[in-house]
Amino acid sequence: MRAHMIGEKLQLGIVGLGTVGSGVYDALMLNQKLLEARAQVSYEVRRVAVRHLERKRTTAVAVEPEKLTTRWQDLVDDEDIDIIIELIGGTTEAYQLVRAALEAGKPVVTGNKALLAEHGSELFALSKQRGTPLYFEASCGGGIPIVQSLQTSLICNKVKSIVGIINGTSNYILTSMARKKIPFQQALAQAQRLGYAEADPTLDINGWDAAHKGLILAMLAYGTPLSPDKIDVRGIEDIEPEDFEHAARLGYTIKLLVVIKHHPESRALELRVQPSFVPEDHLLSKVDDVFNAIAVNGDIVGETIFYGRGAGKNPTSSAVVSDVVLAMRECRLTGYHTGFHTYESDDVEKAEVLAPDDTVTPFYVRFRVQRDRCGVIADIATAFSTHGINISATSSSDGAPDENGVHWNSLVFILHACRWGQLREALQELSRLNTVKDRPVVLRMETFQDT
Amino acid sequence: MRAHMIGEKLQLGIVGLGTVGSGVYDALMLNQKLLEARAQVSYEVRRVAVRHLERKRTTAVAVEPEKLTTRWQDLVDDEDIDIIIELIGGTTEAYQLVRAALEAGKPVVTGNKALLAEHGSELFALSKQRGTPLYFEASCGGGIPIVQSLQTSLICNKVKSIVGIINGTSNYILTSMARKKIPFQQALAQAQRLGYAEADPTLDINGWDAAHKGLILAMLAYGTPLSPDKIDVRGIEDIEPEDFEHAARLGYTIKLLVVIKHHPESRALELRVQPSFVPEDHLLSKVDDVFNAIAVNGDIVGETIFYGRGAGKNPTSSAVVSDVVLAMRECRLTGYHTGFHTYESDDVEKAEVLAPDDTVTPFYVRFRVQRDRCGVIADIATAFSTHGINISATSSSDGAPDENGVHWNSLVFILHACRWGQLREALQELSRLNTVKDRPVVLRMETFQDT
Numbered sequence: 001m002r003a004h005m006i007g008e009k010l011q012l013g014i015v016g017l018g019t020v021g022s023g024v025y026d027a028l029m030l031n032q033k034l035l036e037a038r039a040q041v042s043y044e045v046r047r048v049a050v051r052h053l054e055r056k057r058t059t060a061v062a063v064e065p066e067k068l069t070t071r072w073q074d075l076v077d078d079e080d081i082d083i084i085i086e087l088i089g090g091t092t093e094a095y096q097l098v099r100a101a102l103e104a105g106k107p108v109v110t111g112n113k114a115l116l117a118e119h120g121s122e123l124f125a126l127s128k129q130r131g132t133p134l135y136f137e138a139s140c141g142g143g144i145p146i147v148q149s150l151q152t153s154l155i156c157n158k159v160k161s162i163v164g165i166i167n168g169t170s171n172y173i174l175t176s177m178a179r180k181k182i183p184f185q186q187a188l189a190q191a192q193r194l195g196y197a198e199a200d201p202t203l204d205i206n207g208w209d210a211a212h213k214g215l216i217l218a219m220l221a222y223g224t225p226l227s228p229d230k231i232d233v234r235g236i237e238d239i240e241p242e243d244f245e246h247a248a249r250l251g252y253t254i255k256l257l258v259v260i261k262h263h264p265e266s267r268a269l270e271l272r273v274q275p276s277f278v279p280e281d282h283l284l285s286k287v288d289d290v291f292n293a294i295a296v297n298g299d300i301v302g303e304t305i306f307y308g309r310g311a312g313k314n315p316t317s318s319a320v321v322s323d324v325v326l327a328m329r330e331c332r333l334t335g336y337h338t339g340f341h342t343y344e345s346d347d348v349e350k351a352e353v354l355a356p357d358d359t360v361t362p363f364y365v366r367f368r369v370q371r372d373r374c375g376v377i378a379d380i381a382t383a384f385s386t387h388g389i390n391i392s393a394t395s396s397s398d399g400a401p402d403e404n405g406v407h408w409n410s411l412v413f414i415l416h417a418c419r420w421g422q423l424r425e426a427l428q429e430l431s432r433l434n435t436v437k438d439r440p441v442v443l444r445m446e447t448f449q450d451t
Numbered sequence: 452m453r454a455h456m457i458g459e460k461l462q463l464g465i466v467g468l469g470t471v472g473s474g475v476y477d478a479l480m481l482n483q484k485l486l487e488a489r490a491q492v493s494y495e496v497r498r499v500a501v502r503h504l505e506r507k508r509t510t511a512v513a514v515e516p517e518k519l520t521t522r523w524q525d526l527v528d529d530e531d532i533d534i535i536i537e538l539i540g541g542t543t544e545a546y547q548l549v550r551a552a553l554e555a556g557k558p559v560v561t562g563n564k565a566l567l568a569e570h571g572s573e574l575f576a577l578s579k580q581r582g583t584p585l586y587f588e589a590s591c592g593g594g595i596p597i598v599q600s601l602q603t604s605l606i607c608n609k610v611k612s613i614v615g616i617i618n619g620t621s622n623y624i625l626t627s628m629a630r631k632k633i634p635f636q637q638a639l640a641q642a643q644r645l646g647y648a649e650a651d652p653t654l655d656i657n658g659w660d661a662a663h664k665g666l667i668l669a670m671l672a673y674g675t676p677l678s679p680d681k682i683d684v685r686g687i688e689d690i691e692p693e694d695f696e697h698a699a700r701l702g703y704t705i706k707l708l709v710v711i712k713h714h715p716e717s718r719a720l721e722l723r724v725q726p727s728f729v730p731e732d733h734l735l736s737k738v739d740d741v742f743n744a745i746a747v748n749g750d751i752v753g754e755t756i757f758y759g760r761g762a763g764k765n766p767t768s769s770a771v772v773s774d775v776v777l778a779m780r781e782c783r784l785t786g787y788h789t790g791f792h793t794y795e796s797d798d799v800e801k802a803e804v805l806a807p808d809d810t811v812t813p814f815y816v817r818f819r820v821q822r823d824r825c826g827v828i829a830d831i832a833t834a835f836s837t838h839g840i841n842i843s844a845t846s847s848s849d850g851a852p853d854e855n856g857v858h859w860n861s862l863v864f865i866l867h868a869c870r871w872g873q874l875r876e877a878l879q880e881l882s883r884l885n886t887v888k889d890r891p892v893v894l895r896m897e898t899f900q901d902t
Contacts, residue, residue, distance in 0.1 A: 031750075149599065153596030153600075163899070242848070246817065257895075268805040271805070276895040283737060283758060286734060300594070308753065308756065309754075309755075318752035322603065322604050326606070354717075395697070443725075
C-alpha cells in the first residue's frame with residue numbers, strides 16, 4: 001500500500017458493474033462530498049472492470065469510457081489503486097481476484113457470501129498474514145450492520161446463539177403463503193413477477209443462501225474456520241398453506257431460520273437452516289416480506305435484534321460503500337473514535353434545529369369537559385378552525401360524577417397534520433374556557449412511511 | 452501513550468465500582484482469556500478508583516485491596532496505565548476526569564450520557580486534537596450497538612431520521628399502563644418495586660434521559676455539535692389509561708419516542724422527545740417492557756431497526772467492555788479486519804459442530820393419511836413411542852377425495868423436544884407404511900427463552 005500524504009486522493013477500483021456495482025458507483029459519486037467529510041480523505045474511482053465494454057450501463061452517473069476495462073488484473077496491477085471493491089459474484093474469478101488483491105497489499109471490500117462461505121477461512125488467513133484488511137459487511141443481512149457489530153460492539157460477549165431470518169426471497173414467499181393462503185408454487189411465481197425472486201431461485205428456496213450467511217456469522221462469532229459441509233440445511237419447498245393454519249392455531253408462525261447455538265456443556269456448535277415454528281410473541285415472528293432480522297444472544301448483553309432489508313441494490317450498496325469509507329479511514333489511520341467529526345457538506349452545513357413550533361405531525365388531543373355544558377364542542381372546534389387546524393375524527397365518552405356531582409366527559413380529537421405552533425396557540429385560547437378541566441392530554445401521532 | 456511491545460500487558464484503570472463498574476470488572480476478569488484472544492493482546496486491571504475504600508463490594512471477583520484508591524487522579528497520573536474506564540456518572544468529576552485522561556493521552560471508555568450531552572462537543576474536540584480516542588457505545592441504548600453502527604456500517608448514509616424508544620423505565624411504565632389499565636402513579640410504583648425505576652425517577656419520566664441519548668445520536672448522525680437546549684422534551688406524566696384505549700381503537704399504541712428528522716428542503720433538524728402514537732403495524736409498537744429499539748432511516752439502506760436491553764448492569768457492561776476491547780486493539784494497531792481471528796479459549800477450543808441428529812427441539816409433523824384406514828394413528832404413535840418421542844398434542848382434519856375417490860386426511864403431531872436422530876428414525880420406519888401418503892412435513896418449533 002502506498003504511504004499517503006494529507007490531501008492526496010485515495011484511488012478506488014471497482015470490479016463488476018451489475019445491480020449492486022451500479023448502486024455502489026452511484027453512491028460513491030453522488031454522496032462524494034459527504035463521504036469524503038466522514039472519511040476525512042478525498043477519493044476518486046480510478047478504474048472499473050466490466051464484462052462487456054459496450055453494454056448499456058444502468059448507473060445514474062455516467063462512467064467515463066476511459067476508466068473501463070474488461071480485465072480485473074488491470075486494477076490489481078495498477079500501483080496507484082489503493083482499494084479494490086469486488087462485486088462480480090461467483091466463487092471462481094472472484095476468488096482469484098480477492099487473492100491477488102490481498103497479495104498485492106490492496107484492501108478488499110466484498111459482499112460475496114458464497115465466496116466467503118467456501119473460501120473464507122483461507123482468505124481471512126491470507127488477509128491476516130499480509131496485514132491487508134478484508135471488509136465484508138454486505139455478505140450477511142445486506143444493509144443490517146451485523147458483521148461490524150459482532151466484530152466491535154458485541155465483541156466482549158460469548159455468543160450463546162444467533163437466530164436469524166436472512167433470506168428475503170424465502171421470507172417473502174412464506175409471508176405470502178401465510179397471508180393469502182396460497183400454495184408454494186403460486187407464491188414463488190408472484191415473488192418472481194415482483195422481482196423478489198430470481199429466475200433461478202434454487203439457492204434462496206433450498207436454504208443454501210441463508211446457510212452461506214450463517215456460516216460467515218458462525219465463523220465471526222466463534223473465531224473458528226467452518227466449511228459448508230458442516231451445516232444442516234433444509235428448504236421451504238414442502239410447506240403447504242395448511243401448515244400456516246396449524247401454526248396459527250398453536251400461536252406460531254413459520255419462518256426459514258438460520259440457527260447457530262453454542263452448547264457449553266458439550267462444547268458443540270449447532271448449525272442449521274430450516275423452516276421453523278416461531279412463537280407469535282417473539283419479534284422474529286413479525287418480520288415479514290423481504291425483511292431480514294437477526295437475533296444475537298450474548299452472555300452479557302442478553303438478546304439483541306437487528307432488523308432491516310437484507311438484500312437488494314440499495315441496502316447492499318449501503319454496506320459496501322460504508323466498508324469503503326472504513327477502508328479509506330484506515331488507510332489514513334486517522335483516529336476516528338473522537339465521537340464524531342464536525343464536518344460541513346451540502347446537506348448539513350446550514351442545518352439548524354427546527355423550532356418546536358415548526359414541527360409538523362398529526363395530533364391526538366383529549367379534553368375533560370363538563371357534560372351538559374352547551375357549546376363546548378363548538379368552542380373547541382372553532383378554536384381549531386381559527387388556527388387553521390383540520391379535525392380528522394372526534395369521539396366522546398361519559399365519565400362518573402366527581403365529588404361535587406359534576407359530570408366530566410372525555411372528548412377526543414384526532415387532528416390532521418399541523419404545526420405544533422398552531423395547535424399550541426389554539427390550546428392556549430381554549431385554556432381560558434372554564435368548561436374545559438385541566439390541561440388536555442396532547443400526543444403526537446407518528447407517521448413512518450415518509451420518514 | 453506508551454509504545455507497546457508484543458507480549459506486554461496493557462494496563463487498565465477503572466474509575467467507579469457501582470452497579471455498572473462491578474459488571475465491567477467481573478466481565479474483564481471472568482472472560483479474560485476470551486477477551487485477550489479477541490483483542491489479540493493481554494491485559495491487567497491495574498487500579499480501581501472508588502469513593503469509599505471500606506465499602507462492601509458487589510463484584511463476583513474480589514478486587515485486591517492494594518489496587519484500590521479514592522483518588523482518580525492516581526490513575527491519570529500513573530504512567531503505566533494505558534486506558535481509563537469512566538463509570539462514576541454525573542457531569543462534574545466525570546468531566547474533570549475525562550478531560551485529564553485525554554490530555555494525558557490515555558484513551559477513555561465511558562457510558563456517561565449526561566456528560567456527553569452536556570460536554571460532548573468539547574470532549575470530542577479535545578479527543579480529536581490530542582489524537583486520543585474516546586469510546587462511548589454504552590451512552591446510548593445500553594448494549595444495542597447503535598453508536599458503532601452509525602460510525603461504521605451505516606456511515607455512507609445520509610440519515611433521514613432516527614426514531615427510538617430509548618428509555619427503559621418509561622417504556623416499562625407505558626407497557627404496564629396499556630396492559631393492566633392502571634394509572635401512571637401505580638405503574639411507576641410497581642416499576643420502582645421491581646427495580647425498573649429509581650427512587651428518584653425524574654429524568655426517566657420527564658424525558659430528559661432519552662433526550663441526552665437523542666442528542667448524542669443526533670451529533671453522531673449529522674456531525675454537528677448540539678447542546679441540550681436545542682431539544683424539545685416532554686414526559687409521560689400526563690398520560691392516563693383511557694388514552695391507551697383511544698389509541699388501540701385507532702390502531703395505535705403509545706410510546707415515549709425520541710425523534711430526530713432531517714428536513715432537506717429547509718436544512719432543518721427536528722429534535723424532540725415526546726409521548727407519541729405509534730401505528731400497530733410498525734415494529735416499534737411491539738417493543739415492550741424495559742426493552743429499547745432504535746429505527747434508523749438512511750437514504751441508501753432504508754429502515755434499519757436495532758432492538759435490545761437499553762439499560763441495566765449487564766447490557767451496559769457489554770457495551771463498555773466491548774469498547775475496552777476495541778481500545779486495546781487500537782492501542783496495538785493490529786489489523787482486525789481480517790474477517791475473524793482464529794483463537795482458542797476455554798469456550799471454543801474444542802468446539803465441534805453438532806451432528807444434525809443430535810440437535811434437539813420440539814417438532815411439528817404433518818402426515819397425509821388415508822381416511823378410514825384402521826390403525827394409522829396407532830402405527831404413528833407407536834413408532835414415536837418406540838423411539839422415545841413423546842407426543843404433546845395431535846389433531847386431524849378432513850381432506851377432499853382425490854382423483855381416485857380416496858380421502859386423505861391431515862394428521863398433525865406436536866412432539867415434545869427430542870433429538871432429530873430419534874425423529875428421523877421414527878419417520879424412516881413410518882415411510883414404509885402404505886397408509887401414509889408422501890413424506891410428512893416436518894418443522895422445528897423454536898424456543899427462545901433459553902437460547
